Amino acid sequence: MKKLLFISLLFSKSILMGQTVLNSFPLTLDASSENIQTLNVEDVKTNDIYVFAADDKNINISKYNKSLFLTSRFTDSIRTPLNKSLNGYSISEDGNPLLYWGSQDAKNLKIVKYFLDLKTARILNFDFPENNEYIITSFQKNNVFYMLGKEKGQKHLLLYEFQNGKCEIKMFDLSNFNFLTEKGQAFSFSLLIRSYPIQKIESDNFNSLDKTSSINKMYVLEDHIILTFDYNTQKTQVLDLNLQTLEVKEKTFSQPDSKKTAKSSNSFYTDGKLFQIKANNDEFLYDIKDFDSGQILKSISVSKNDTIRFKNSPLLVQANNKKPQEVKTTAKFLKHLSDLSVGVSVFKQNNKNYVTFGGFVEYVFTNYNSMDDILGEFGIGARPSYDIQNKMAFFDSTFDSNFDFVSTKQSEPLAIDNIYYYLSTNKNASLQNILKLKDYYILSYYDNALKQFILRKFTDGFIREDNGNPIMNKSVFSRPASFGVIKTR
DSSP states (O other): OOOOOOOOOBOOSEEOEEEEEEEEEEOOOOTTOSOOEEEEEEOTTTOOEEEEEEOSSEEEEEEEOTTOOEEEEEEEEOOSOSSEEEEEEEEOTTSOEEEEEEETTSSEEEEEEEETTTTEEEEEEEEOOTTEEEEEEEEEETTEEEEEEEETTOSEEEEEEEETTEEEEEEEEOTTOOOBOTTOOBOOHHHHHHHSOOEEEOTTSOOOHHHHTSSEEEEEOSSEEEEEEOOSTTEEEEEEEETTTOOEEEEEEEOOOOSSOOSEEEEEEETTEEEEEEEOSSEEEEEEEETTTOOEEEEEEEETTSOOOSOSSOEEEEETTOOOEEEOSHHHHHHHHTTSEEEEEEEEETTEEEEEEEEEEEEEEEEOOHHHHHHHHTTOOOOOEEEEEEEEEEEEEEEOTTOOBOOOSSOOOOHHHHHHHHHHHOTTEEEEEEEEOSSOEEEEEEETTTTEEEEEEEEEEEOOOTTSOOEEOOOOBOSOOOSOOOEEO
16 A cells, blocks of 8 residues: 655745766566565665665666675576565675565565675575464664564564574563553553554654654664554553563653643654654644653643744645645644644754654545446456545644754755655656665665666755756645655665
């Protein structure tokens, strides 16, 4: 299912995009393939860059050094069965990459190690335990590949750590923790994450509001995994999983007090701080708290009759990827927001915190056409079609390092802004991946018209394009993006 992607709003008279083509090479992908997948990754030890592009028949691997010069290229036949997804990667101690191909039933992994110098590959196999219920998510950290899983009928989580062709399984015991509704009704952890799947958040990258409006989230830190749960509108429940000691600690943060009951509340963890948001028809509230001590660093409440002073963009409402519409009053904005799952996203860069406040909801409708009804009378199964609709209300704010509001009528675009704007105007770009490096981003994508795989470098600021021509008169730089899911690493 495609998800919307949203970026920071920029309102300006002209935009000159900061981007440079780093490399491009011809690549033929099987257009009939239903399983075309790409990854763009960095070896954190050597700073080498890898690009993986695969269809049903072949996988193409390109390796670049830290100066982005091509050092190796290898094309190999796909050595895994069909209907497997490329879950992730790791880099072994000998510097060779491994790719992890997962089965749809989450029972098996095919691990392929590629020896680029020898132009060969070796297949490894890993079977999950028989009582593995499902995989919650997967991620990479320090060249190691991880999968977080849940076992049937067990009150613990299992973390599978894949490194150098071996798997170490770590268990986190959750049996001592309770999950209670506002009325004090208990329910199981399994029910919680089945009803509201855990959304993995990129701790050092931009996260769109459709992701951060999820009530269960996971943040991967250096030696910890932070799980936040906002199923209860009165509090944020946090489980801190220590990757070294396997200890699990619980924290509870009270949500801001509202005069009227709110249908939803949410939170966002960033850099040792917890942002909390709550809204209803009459008021909008947010707190910023120190994660370790729980101390309130900032607390703001705005009624429907007030003007929201801490915003750098208009109040906007967007439906079904259409152009966002401005809402003139706080009362009208809160009316829209009260029907959504509220959320907040924080992106820290250049000692500033770029914050998006708002909410998001997505509906999936099942439709049957008249011909399907006729076929059904003859005992032929109806073929449903699916209609996906969504709605978002939001505004952007900028805070300094002390979380004081920074009023900026016009600011330079960030690299991530330039990337999304470029993608919104380049309809031939597909299979996009965004890789954040130390002080710039690399966008890799397949150009359907040129039949080339292209790497572009994006930086912050107003910088001229390669051909020297500015992009003029961009009156609204909005969040809608119809180019589908983009992977960030």
